[in-house]
Amino acid sequence: xxxxxxxxxxxxxxxxxxxxxxxxxxxxxxxxxxxxxxxxxxxxxxxxxxxxxxxxxxxxxxxxxxxxxxxxxxxxxxxxxxxxxxxxxxxxxxxxxxxxxxxxxxxxxxxxxxxxxxxxxxxxxxxxxxxxxxxxxxxxxxxxxxxxxxxxxxxxxxxxxxxxxxxxxxxxxxxxxxxxxxxxxxxxxxxxxxxxxxxxxxxxxxxxxxxxxxxxxxxxxxxxxxxxxxxxxxxxxxxxxxxxxxxxxxxxxxxxxxxxxxxxxx
Amino acid sequence: xxxxxxxxxxxxxxxxxxxxxxxxxxxxxxxxxxxxxxxxxxxxxxxxxxxxxxxxxxxxxxxxxxxxxxxxxxxxxxxxxxxxxxxxxxxxxxxxxxxxxxxxxxxxxxxxxxxxxxxxxxxxxxxxxxxxxxxxxxxxxxxxxxxxxxxxxxxxxxxxxxxxxxxxxxxxxxxxxxxxxxxxxxxxxxxxxxxxxxxxxxxxxxxxxxxxxxxxxxxxxxxxxxxxxxxxxxxxxxxxxxxxxxxxxxxxxxxxxxxxxxxxxxxxxxxxxxxxxxxxxxxxxxxxxxxxxxxxxxxxxxxxxxxxxxxxxxxxxxxxxxxxxxxxxxxxxxxxxxxxxxxxxxxxxxxxxxxxxxxxxxxxxxxxxxxxxxxxxxxxxxxxxxxxxxxxxxxxxxxxxxxxxxxxxxxxxxxxxxxxxxxxxxxxxxxxxxxxxxxxxxxxxxxxxxxxxxxxxxxxxxxxxxxxxxxxxxxxxxxxxxxxxxxxxxxxxxxxxxxxxxxxxxxxxxxxxxxxxxxxxxxxxxxxxxxxxxxxxxxxxxxxxxxxxxxxxxxxxxxxxxxxxxxxxxxxxxxxxxxxxxxxxxxxxxxxxxxxxxxxxxxxxxxxxxxxxxxxxxxxxxxxxxxxxxxxxxxxxxxxxxxxxxxxx
Numbered sequence: 061x062x063x064x065x066x067x068x069x070x071x072x073x074x075x076x077x078x079x080x081x082x083x084x085x086x087x088x089x090x091x092x093x094x095x096x097x098x099x100x101x102x103x104x105x106x107x108x109x110x111x112x113x114x115x116x117x118x119x120x121x122x123x124x125x126x127x128x129x130x131x132x133x134x135x136x137x138x139x140x141x142x143x144x145x146x147x148x149x150x151x152x153x154x155x156x157x158x159x160x161x162x163x164x165x166x167x168x169x170x171x172x173x174x175x176x177x178x179x180x181x182x183x184x185x186x187x188x189x190x191x192x193x194x195x196x197x198x199x200x201x202x203x204x205x206x207x208x209x210x211x212x213x214x215x216x217x218x219x220x221x222x223x224x225x226x227x228x229x230x231x232x233x234x235x236x237x238x239x240x241x242x243x244x245x246x247x248x249x250x251x252x253x254x255x256x257x258x259x260x261x262x263x264x265x266x267x268x269x270x271x272x273x274x275x276x277x278x279x280x281x282x283x284x285x286x287x288x289x290x291x292x293x294x295x296x297x298x299x300x301x302x303x304x305x306x307x308x309x310x311x312x313x314x315x316x317x318x319x320x321x322x323x324x325x326x
Numbered sequence: 327x328x329x330x331x332x333x334x335x336x337x338x339x340x341x342x343x344x345x346x347x348x349x350x351x352x353x354x355x356x357x358x359x360x361x362x363x364x365x366x367x368x369x370x371x372x373x374x375x376x377x378x379x380x381x382x383x384x385x386x387x388x389x390x391x392x393x394x395x396x397x398x399x400x401x402x403x404x405x406x407x408x409x410x411x412x413x414x415x416x417x418x419x420x421x422x423x424x425x426x427x428x429x430x431x432x433x434x435x436x437x438x439x440x441x442x443x444x445x446x447x448x449x450x451x452x453x454x455x456x457x458x459x460x461x462x463x464x465x466x467x468x469x470x471x472x473x474x475x476x477x478x479x480x481x482x483x484x485x486x487x488x489x490x491x492x493x494x495x496x497x498x499x500x501x502x503x504x505x506x507x508x509x510x511x512x513x514x515x516x517x518x519x520x521x522x523x524x525x526x527x528x529x530x531x532x533x534x535x536x537x538x539x540x541x542x543x544x545x546x547x548x549x550x551x552x553x554x555x556x557x558x559x560x561x562x563x564x565x566x567x568x569x570x571x572x573x574x575x576x577x578x579x580x581x582x583x584x585x586x587x588x589x590x591x592x593x594x595x596x597x598x599x600x601x602x603x604x605x606x607x608x609x610x611x612x613x614x615x616x617x618x619x620x621x622x623x624x625x626x627x628x629x630x631x632x633x634x635x636x637x638x639x640x641x642x643x644x645x646x647x648x649x650x651x652x653x654x655x656x657x658x659x660x661x662x663x664x665x666x667x668x669x670x671x672x673x674x675x676x677x678x679x680x681x682x683x684x685x686x687x688x689x690x691x692x693x694x695x696x697x698x699x700x701x702x703x704x705x706x707x708x709x710x711x712x713x714x715x716x717x718x719x720x721x722x723x724x725x726x727x728x729x730x731x732x733x734x735x736x737x738x739x740x741x742x743x744x745x746x747x748x749x750x751x752x753x754x755x756x757x758x759x760x761x762x763x764x765x766x767x768x769x770x771x772x773x774x775x776x777x778x779x780x781x782x783x784x785x786x787x788x789x790x791x792x793x794x795x796x797x798x799x800x801x802x803x804x805x806x807x808x809x810x811x812x813x814x815x816x817x818x819x820x821x822x823x824x825x826x827x828x829x830x831x832x833x834x835x836x837x838x839x840x841x842x843x844x845x846x847x848x849x850x851x852x853x854x855x856x857x858x859x860x861x862x863x864x865x866x867x868x869x870x871x872x873x874x875x876x877x878x879x880x881x882x883x884x885x886x887x888x889x890x891x892x893x894x895x896x897x898x899x900x901x902x903x904x905x906x907x908x909x910x911x912x913x914x915x916x917x918x919x920x921x922x923x924x925x926x927x928x929x930x931x932x933x934x935x936x937x938x939x940x941x942x943x944x945x946x947x948x949x950x951x952x953x954x955x956x957x958x959x960x961x962x963x964x965x966x967x968x969x970x971x972x973x974x975x
Contacts (some may be wrong), residue, residue, distance in 0.1 A: 221958070235898045237898060238898050240903050241951075244888070245888055245952065245955035245958070246888060247890050247891070247951050248891040248903070248907065248908060249890075249891070249893065250895045250898050251893065251895070252894075252897075253895060267950065271954040274954075
């Protein structure tokens, strides 16, 4: 059966990392007179990266630095996922080779996200180890729900990365720049004529962060797919891949959410 | 009368590429050769230093095997197609990451005004970059240098000169996709820490009645195979010699199931007359045991006798291979015949242009994952490579270089033994010729031998990144199916960009872990629930793949150009974006870059002067856009190919 994550997460609780929430969709964009060859994209769905900075330059700098730190930490965390998955798989294989269940207490070095994934893997592999497994509608429903969530998340995030977006930077009450940026980097930027060098820099930093966040989103999808391929091999069932994708997606989300927590503590 | 032999067969006639020459003739050639004084001085310095136990290569405190100490650079011709740089971006960025951990000066991209300029010698080039002769200071110029360009744009002679001091390799392909494929193979192999089985194969042809290959198999390949069998107990050392060395056996080891990590071959290389239709595609191809020898076959050679680029199938498994092929023209062909330079008083053209051999090009850029490096010969390969008059067999250079490769030295550092030999022979030869000019009576055979050995040692080249290493495991393991790599899909300069899926993807583990696990076909009672659930979710998965595919297609369509526009407005909040541009704002700067290099630039003015502050901001936005696009394409391609592989049957 699909067992929900242990320790600290109640059943059904799903985390959405802040990095995925930085992008919004605003109808205000349409009032600004948008026409960019939208095609099938609805105006309401245009991703917007809006960064209101405080008028105090030092406070604005701190805000940008914090956001950059989160982006850097998220990127770094994603790079560590393949190694983490490998370690988990090795642990899982060695345990199953001995015909014993996982003993999480004896693996104190795993992070919470890793422990959760291990627990899920253990539950899914129990039938292979000879434990009875009752198939019922509830489990089938959970499986479908997990995949639906994964699919919906991916769909939403792909819209963010695959279409042009608005990136706006305001300092205090003043909008200092607006950039229309295509997925591929095409950029049209309107600058406030009276902007100073610091404000130029603020918007460039904000734009850089917006672009970096899009790449992180795509990277998260990539890492999920790669991780799912490994997990599917371990599950060794005809439908393993269908389980592995949402499982991997949840793991990646947890990793990124944990990054945010750590950043908030700093 | 002593006669000299070299490897090379004219495929159009079945005769040797050059007639056997007497030592007296060669000696006369050597005595008449114009020497490059600066080059000779460099070679002498190297030889003298090494004779005293000193060290050339990198500076003493630098570990040449450590890329983060020795540095890495890439060199383009000054007018190189910018698309080549873009196609190689994955490799360049990967090396940059590796090198910049310690010192940003250890990484260099030499292009445009910093690139190679026509007619430059090695010394001219280095002087322009404030680098003098002697041991390499990698903070001034990295030790590992990859030349990206044809031998017409950056000559072979420049490469061999540069190689005396640095560890140099070259890549050149006919299209941008192949550059990207090679870059991706190298990066993938290193990122996944590819662990091929510890296997080296020695392939030695010995055609009937042919003294050259008889010599190479008896004095080079077989002794090397025996020595390595003795020295490397934890390696599989395979010898495919003489009658066994047929084309089909080579095919098995060049992309087939028996492909080792390290392949060493010795054979004739195919040569064709100037302008022959087969010269470009087949010159340097490896002539196998199938050729019955000069006495039994005196007519054009069919391709059944030799292994050429088009013998490598689409599904060949070469990923990670390093090949060392001793054969005439194995690595490439110069335009001018240096051998005939003084003998015939005029340098004849042997090809319409200098070119790289097609076989290594195809090996390096193979769509299923390429070889990492190819070591071969430009121009003729000589028996002096491993035999010396009155001294007999000389294998130390080969043995040392192969040992270094097996010990995972970067290929550029491992091949330093050949550069040392070149320096030593050149130094000795110049002294001898100087003595002759003052009246010394010299032995023709000695002069001829040193001259040919000198040219021979000089002409060993690395095709590929000189920083790659042999990617083998830490212990002897059973052979497993070789991993494959997905080729990065790059836009083509003209026409619609194409996406070329190149076989199953790699992932980051051996195939045994990516493929169905043992027992995957067994239904443990879960089959029904998964099948039923699968029926519901598979349509969602299909849509996801479709969406990612659409995204990638759009990405490639859009990637043919990049546009960055900078406007200024009195009230940004009221600006509208209509028909692809802002209204209510003044367009002040615009840059439109097409993939083929065409660039449209509008520069902002302020009262007749260039608005430098706005221009600077605009350029920064352009750089940001370029970097962002590169990153996004790279990640998108990996995601799409990974997912496609995940759901394929």
